[in-house]
Amino acid sequence: MARLVMKFGGTSVADLDRIRNVARHVKREVDAGYDVAVVVSAMAGVTNQLVEWCRQAAMLHDAREYDAVVATGEEVTAGLLAIVLEGMGVNARSWQGWQLPILTDNAHGSARILDVNGAELIKRFKDHSQVAVIAGFQGMNKDTGRVTTLGRGGSDTSAVAIAAAIGAERCDIYTDVDGVYTTDPRIEPDAQRLKTITFEEMLEMASLGSKVLQIRSVEFAGKYKVRLRVLSSLTPPDLPVAQEATSGTLITFEEDSDMEQALVAGVAFNRDEAKITILGVPDRPGIAYQILDPIALANIEVDVIVQNIGRDGMTDFSFTTHRNDLKKTLDILQNVCRHIGAREVLGDDRICKVGLVGVGMRSHVGVASKMFRALAEEGINIQMISTSEIKITVVIDEKYMELAVRVLHKTFDLDQPQRP
Ligand code: ADP
Ligand code: ASP
Ligand code: MG
Numbered sequence: 363m364a365r366l367v368m369k370f371g372g373t374s375v376a377d378l379d380r381i382r383n384v385a386r387h388v389k390r391e392v393d394a395g396y397d398v399a400v401v402v403s404a405m406a407g408v409t410n411q412l413v414e415w416c417r418q419a420a421m422l423h424d425a426r427e428y429d430a431v432v433a434t435g436e437e438v439t440a441g442l443l444a445i446v447l448e449g450m451g452v453n454a455r456s457w458q459g460w461q462l463p464i465l466t467d468n469a470h471g472s473a474r475i476l477d478v479n480g481a482e483l484i485k486r487f488k489d490h491s492q493v494a495v496i497a498g499f500q501g502m503n504k505d506t507g508r509v510t511t512l513g514r515g516g517s518d519t520s521a522v523a524i525a526a527a528i529g530a531e532r533c534d535i536y537t538d539v540d541g542v543y544t545t546d547p548r549i550e551p552d553a554q555r556l557k558t559i560t561f562e563e564m565l566e567m568a569s570l571g572s573k574v575l576q577i578r579s580v581e582f583a584g585k586y587k588v589r590l591r592v593l594s595s596l597t598p599p600d601l602p603v604a605q606e607a608t609s610g611t612l613i614t615f616e617e618d619s620d621m622e623q624a625l626v627a628g629v630a631f632n633r634d635e636a637k638i639t640i641l642g643v644p645d646r647p648g649i650a651y652q653i654l655d656p657i658a659l660a661n662i663e664v665d666v667i668v669q670n671i672g673r674d675g676m677t678d679f680s681f682t683t684h685r686n687d688l689k690k691t692l693d694i695l696q697n698v699c700r701h702i703g704a705r706e707v708l709g710d711d712r713i714c715k716v717g718l719v720g721v722g723m724r725s726h727v728g729v730a731s732k733m734f735r736a737l738a739e740e741g742i743n744i745q746m747i748s749t750s751e752i753k754i755t756v757v758i759d760e761k762y763m764e765l766a767v768r769v770l771h772k773t774f775d776l777d778q779p780q781r782p
Contacts, residue, residue, distance in 0.1 A: 365487065365530040366396040369403075369498065369521035373538040374595035375439045376406040378446075385446045386599035387536065388493060392452055394603045397487035399494040399528060401521040402443055404435025409499075409514070425470035429500075429511045433459070436497035436517065444495045454493040457483075459500040459509065464520065466501035466510045473501055473510035474578070475519065480527035496524060518579035526586035533588050534610075535575065540594035541611035542567070542574055544776035545629040549767050552777035556627060560616040563627045566719040566753045571632025583613065616721060625729065626720035626774040629767050633714040633760050635665065636688040637745065639680040640695065642705025645672030652702055653679060656694050662687045666715070666748040666757055680746060682757060685711050713745065714763040717755035718770060730754050736773040742766055 368391065370384050384402075391398050403409075412432045416423050440456035447454035462482065466473035486492040498517025501510045512519050518535060525533035542564065543553040559567075561584045568577035574592060583590045593610025601609075643649055650669065657664055667681040683691050688709050695707045723729050730747075733754055737744060742765065746757035758766055771777060 363395060363397050363487070365399070365484075365528050366391055367399045367401060367521050367525040367528070367530045367533040369401040369517060369533065369535045370595055371517065371535075371537045372403045372406040372409070374536050375402055375404075375443070378442070380595075381439070381442050381446055383599055384443060384536075384595060385450055385452070387595060388443075388447060389450055389452055390599055390601075390603065390606075392491075392493060396531075397484075397491070399483055399496060399524055399530070400443065401496050401498045401517055401524060402436060402439040403498050403517040405439055408435040408438070426508055429470050429473075429509050433497070433500040433509045433511050436499050440495045440497040447493060447495070452493055453490055454495055455486075457494055457496045459497060459520075460502040460507070462496070464501035464523065465504040466512070468503050468505055468510070470503070470508075470510055472513040473503070475501055475512065475523045475582075476504055478523045478527035480524065480529075483524075483528055496520065513576065513578070515573055515576035516578070518576040519582055522579045522582040522586075522588050522590065525588045526582065531589065533583070533590050535579075535590065535592045536595035537574065537592060538594065538596060539574065539592075540597065540609060541592050542572075542613075542628075544627070544780060545767055545771050546572065546574075546631075549631070549764055550629075550771050550777075553771065554776060554778070554780045556611050556780050558612050558614045559627055560614055560721055562616060562752055563719050563721055564613050566717070566750070567628055567630045570630035570715060570717040570719065570753070570755065571634070572628070572630045580613070584615075587615070589613075624720060624780065625722035625726055626718050626776065627722075628719050629716065629770045629774075629776065630719060631714060631716045631763055631767050633763055634685050635682045635713060635715050635757070636685045636691075636709060636711040637680060637682050637713045637757060638688070638691055638695065639678060639708045639710070640699065640704050640706070641678050641708065643677050643679050644703055645675050645677040649702060650679070653695070653698055654681070656698055657683075657691060660690060660694060662691055662694075666746050666755060668746050668748075682713070682715070682746070712760050713757050714760040715755055715757055716763060716766045716770065717753055718774065719753050721752050723752050723754070732773065733770060736769050737766060740765055740769050742769075
């Protein structure tokens, strides 16, 4: 029988009524003949609460204990959904990460999945038609056997990894919106649902901060060719399967699609970033390395990097990091500055990133100038620019974020009905 992974996020399992609704979605697919593995998130708000408790317990806490605490949210939901399914006459059992196991590396708090053993799930599908309800977001450290978590939003990645491990026909990500939109519908009410989006575009959208899918889940799906769909859990669960199958957004492989690609698929943004500028840096070989190597060694991710043209042997050097890493980065750079003889380090956490994404940009010119003109007409100053083949990102003052998103959305006609 064909296998299916269904993943339900926090809002979809926010209370017992929603969990019952989820169970009906699962039963519909079981009745349609699928062997189903369900991956669940913690109930809405629970992970935030658990994270906050760790922070209040001690600002600097052991990441292994943080994982022991925050992994519990998903365990509650998995057990509850299994109970509800059993009550509806569906054979089901819950699974925690270590029980499969889902093996990860040892980067507690943001671990990467190394291997998922789907053998026991497949055996139970065959022998008992049993639905597997799996706690998302968690795994087991392959060296120590301790519980790990996969970074915020990590249940998406659990779902895709399990889909790859059991050879699922599809991985359906159920959430509180009915697909991937041209931008976050919370910011732009005129955002349009995309019926399809390519992997490359989805990767760039996720890397820019569209949290509808965790970026690692998209990477995983691309690598293992998992068919991925995003759809709403809030639709009636008794929708006929055929109709269900056409809703949501399908993430497609570009080479499989002969459709003419739209110029711009969407606008994404991220306000969790900070900008660091080092002034008066001696302009000589090896400087970028001397600045960024200690940052990399501290496991801090760096994004947009800009170095100005030197004058009189001096230059300025800027880059962005996650806002949570700003203080740590500045501390490291104080030493680096002394060492290389730079004048001053400045940190700015009132910036944001806004970007346009679209595979159509590969074959079109003029997208960047159209984007910059639209921002200029609103008096929005661009502080940094970075581009890839299918993405243009700008760093601007965070107070203009929503305005920039709306203006770009309109400029590129994204408020009009999208691809067929
Ligand atoms: P879940 O709890 O189901 O994992 P998330 O909150 O992680 O859900 O992701 C869904 C949210 O992602 C939506 O409510 C929406 O606000 C946000 N989002 C951001 N960008 C987009 C986009 N381009 N399309 C759809 N949703 C988006
Ligand atoms: N519960 C976790 C979080 O809130 C994981 C997830 O929902 O994907 O980040
Ligand atoms: Mg999520």
